[in-house]
Amino acid sequence: MEVLSSRVLLRPRDLARSRHFYAETLGLAVYREFGPAGQLGTVFFLGQGFLELSGRFDGEAGSAMSLWLQVRDVAREEERLRGAGVTMLREARLEPWGLTELWIADPDGHRIVLVQVPPDHPLRRDPR
Secondary structure (H helix, E strand, O other): OOOOOOOEEEOOOOHHHHHHHHHHHOOOOEEEEEOOOOOOEEEEEEOOEEEEEOOOOOOOOOOOOEEEEEOOOHHHHHHHHHHOOOEEEEEEEEOOOOOEEEEEEOOOOOEEEEEEOOOOOHHHOOOO
């Protein structure tokens, strides 16, 4: 299989509320919008990937799916997001594998992991 492009798809309960959360609260940049007015689908940039919000979902948010977002300063994001009233699932802390992680939830309860990679972590080393 040759994969040419990919994205994470989320079907929110309230499309406008989720769009506001990802665009305004998290501050993700919009890649494109599509569909009819009132049901506007949105694709956001996620570093080297994309997040699409479209359609509608009436079931329970699954705990098996999470978004992993690398940020420059987890502590700064934690303070900012707390001030914005974002649901905190777990405070920022250094994990045994060397990454600092903060767990939050979007308006539908989908887990988002904000990650800071320390300067000396193997993910920052050039393997060449």
